[in-house]
Amino acid sequence: MARGAAGSFAARLRRSARRARTALRKSGxxxxxxxxxxxxxxxxxxxxxxxxxxxxxAMPVWFAPTAMxxxxxxxxxxxxxxxxxxxxxAAASALIIESVALGPYLDGPARVTPGxxxxxAACGLFGLxxxxxxxxxxxxxxxxxxxxxxxxxxxxxQSALPRLPKGWRHEMALRPAGGQSFSGDFVVxxxxxxxxxxEVVLTxxxxxxxxxGSRALLLSGAFGGLLGSxxxxxxxxxxxxxxxxxxxxxxxxxxxxLVLDLDSGDYELLSAGHxxxxxxxxxxxxxEEKSADGPLLGVYDGAQFDPVKGSLQPGDxxxxxxxxxxxxxxxxxxxxxxxxxxxxxxxxxxGFDGAAWHLIEAVAKDVNDDRALLLLRREP
Numbered sequence: 001m002a003r004g005a006a007g008s009f010a011a012r013l014r015r016s017a018r019r020a021r022t023a024l025r026k027s028g029x030x031x032x033x034x035x036x037x038x039x040x041x042x043x044x045x046x047x048x049x050x051x052x053x054x055x056x057x058a059m060p061v062w063f064a065p066t067a068m069x070x071x072x073x074x075x076x077x078x079x080x081x082x083x084x085x086x087x088x089x090a091a092a093s094a095l096i097i098e099s100v101a102l103g104p105y106l107d108g109p110a111r112v113t114p115g116x117x118x119x120x121a122a123c124g125l126f127g128l129x130x131x132x133x134x135x136x137x138x139x140x141x142x143x144x145x146x147x148x149x150x151x152x153x154x155x156x157x158q159s160a161l162p163r164l165p166k167g168w169r170h171e172m173a174l175r176p177a178g179g180q181s182f183s184g185d186f187v188v189x190x191x192x193x194x195x196x197x198x199e200v201v202l203t204x205x206x207x208x209x210x211x212x213g214s215r216a217l218l219l220s221g222a223f224g225g226l227l228g229s230x231x232x233x234x235x236x237x238x239x240x241x242x243x244x245x246x247x248x249x250x251x252x253x254x255x256x257x258l259v260l261d262l263d264s265g266d267y268e269l270l271s272a273g274h275x276x277x278x279x280x281x282x283x284x285x286x287x288e289e290k291s292a293d294g295p296l297l298g299v300y301d302g303a304q305f306d307p308v309k310g311s312l313q314p315g316d317x318x319x320x321x322x323x324x325x326x327x328x329x330x331x332x333x334x335x336x337x338x339x340x341x342x343x344x345x346x347x348x349x350x351g352f353d354g355a356a357w358h359l360i361e362a363v364a365k366d367v368n369d370d371r372a373l374l375l376l377r378r379e380p
Contacts, residue, residue: 038078038079038080038083039083041074041075041078041079042075042079042083042086042087045071045074045075045078045079045087046086046087046090048070048071049068049071049087049090049091049094050094052067052068052070052071052094053068053094053097053098055067056098056102057097057098057101057102060102065095065098065102065112065116066116066119066120068091068094068095068120069119069120069123071087071091072087072088072091072120072123072124072127073123073126073127075087075088075127075131076123076124076126076127076128076129076130076131077127077130079131080131080135081128081131081132081135084127084128084131085128088124088128091120091124095112095116095117095120098112099112158186158188158220158221158224159172159174159186159187159188159220160189161187161189161200161374162189162190162191162198164191164198164262165195165262166379167378167379168198168262168376168377168378168379169352169376169377169379170374170375170376170377171352171353171354171355171356171357171374171375172187172356172372172373172374172375173356173357173359173360173371173372173373174186174187174370174371174372175324175360175364175370175371175372176213176370177324177367177368177369177370182212182213182214182216182217183212183213183216183370183372184204184205184206184207184212184213184215184216184370185202185203185204185205185216185322185324185370185371185372186202186203186205186216186219186220186372187200187201187202187203187372187374188200188201188203188220188223188224188227189201189227190224190227190228191262192227192228195262196261196262196263197259197260197261197262198258198259198260198262199227199228199232199235199257199258199259199260200257200258200260200320200374200376201223201227201235201255201256201257201258202255202256202258202274202320202321202322202372202374203216203219203220203223203253203254203255203297204253204254204255204274204322204323204324204370204372205219205253206250206251206252206253207250212370215248215251215253218246219239219242219243219253222239222242223239226238226239226242232257232259232268232270233270233305233307235257235270236255236257236270236272236294236297236303236305237303237304237305239255239272239297240272240297240298240301240303241301243297243298244298244300244301246298248298251298252273252296252297252298252299253272253296253297253298254271254272254273254274254275254296254297254322254323255271255272255273255274255297256269256270256271256272256274256275256277256292256320257269257270257271257272258277258318258320258376259307260312260376264311265311265312265313265316265378266309266310266311266312267309267310267311267312267318268307268308268309268310269290269292269307269308269309269310270292270294270305270306270307271291271292271293271294271305271308272294272295272296272297272303272305273294273295273296273297275321275322275323275326275333275337276289276290276291276292277289277290277291277318277319277320278290278318278319278321278337278340278341278344279310279312279316279317279318279319280316280317280318280319280344280348281313281316282313282314282315282316282317282380283313283315285345287341287344289337290308290310290318291308292305292306292307292308293305293306293308294306312376312378313378314378314379314380315377315378315379315380316377316378317344317348317375317376317377317378318375318376318377319340319344319373319374319375319376320373320374320376321340321371321372321373321374322370322371322372322373323369324364324367324369324370324371324372325340325359325360325363325364325367325371325373326339326340326363326364327369328367336363339363340359340363343359343362343363344359347359347362348375348377352375352377355375356373356374356375359373359375360373
């Protein structure tokens with residue numbers, strides 16, 4: 001009987017804990033959407049207004065009437081539009097009181113002039129626009145920067161390469177356009193077939209920087225789920241179908257898919273409108289293009305992607321990259337690829353550590369385009 005009562009109490013306790021967690025999650029989501037309470041910030045700013053007004057009246061040398069813009073600007077960042085309008089009404093009332101109380105000082109520095117009113121009103125308008133934008137996108141002031149940081153880190157984590165067995169090394173570098181945090185280029189990779197196969201997909205989403213970052217985040221998650229879940233030849237058709245279902249206005253992408261047997265060094269490359277890969281033959285010292293046939297992703301249904309085969313011998317290097325490294329308005333792609341292979345001869349053969357980063361620095365440091373580079377080497 002005691003055990004039954006104890007079990008019933010434990011069950012009720014678990015149900016209460018679940019309800020508490022659900023309520024906590026709901027409140028967190030509501031706040032993130034902009035539905036959470038802002039009364040603490042509103043009360044603090046509302047109290048600041050009479051303090052500033054009293055300071056302006058009592059100590060006009062130290063408190064200028066334009067100091068009223070401080071709670072107004074802070075309100076635009078912290079408050080929802082409805083609360084912000086209440087704050088504006090209180091600020092307007094305070095300015096009226098200041099103008100009446102400072103009547104004897106009309107020729108002094110602390111007077112409330114039409115210019116003061118215009119400055120405060122202009123700051124209020126900008127604050128209201130900011131508050132409406134935050135309410136529309138559902139990003140509260142305390143979490144906006146955190147959310148962007150989390151998104152950037154998610155893309156970085158999804159682009160992490162798995163560890164390779166002894167005898168193989170890889171280097172990768174991603175550089176967004178214009179020094180931004182988000183890039184339209186991304187990499188997803190996995191070891192499949194019991195760890196004996198290394199699959200990596202390098203994708204270049206249409207657009208660049210922030211414009212392409214949101215699409216790249218969505219696609220990197222989807223492609224990461226597809227990779228390894230399908231046979232290698234089924235990945236690009238599935239990715240193409242996924243892009244078509246999104247129905248984006250600017251929804252195409254290029255992609256190159258490497259399927260490497262880590263035991264033998266044999267590989268297949270499948271391309272969706274992407275630039276060819278480059279392979280360095282350690283025996284001859286020459287770079288060879290490895291170009292597969294296939295249309296862009298997201299253009300039409302039923303596309304076919306024909307692979308090209310190759311093999312990496314000890315000392316060979318395979319290089320996958322996006323067009324930001326070789327394409328420029330003042331030269332053609334062939335010239336850019338020649339420059340890339342010339343710099344790669346110096347950085348890859350003399351020392352592999354950091355070679356991808358150094359290559360981007362050498363050939364496309366100040367290019368206003370996203371850049372991604374992956375180097376894969378079979379140790380001699």
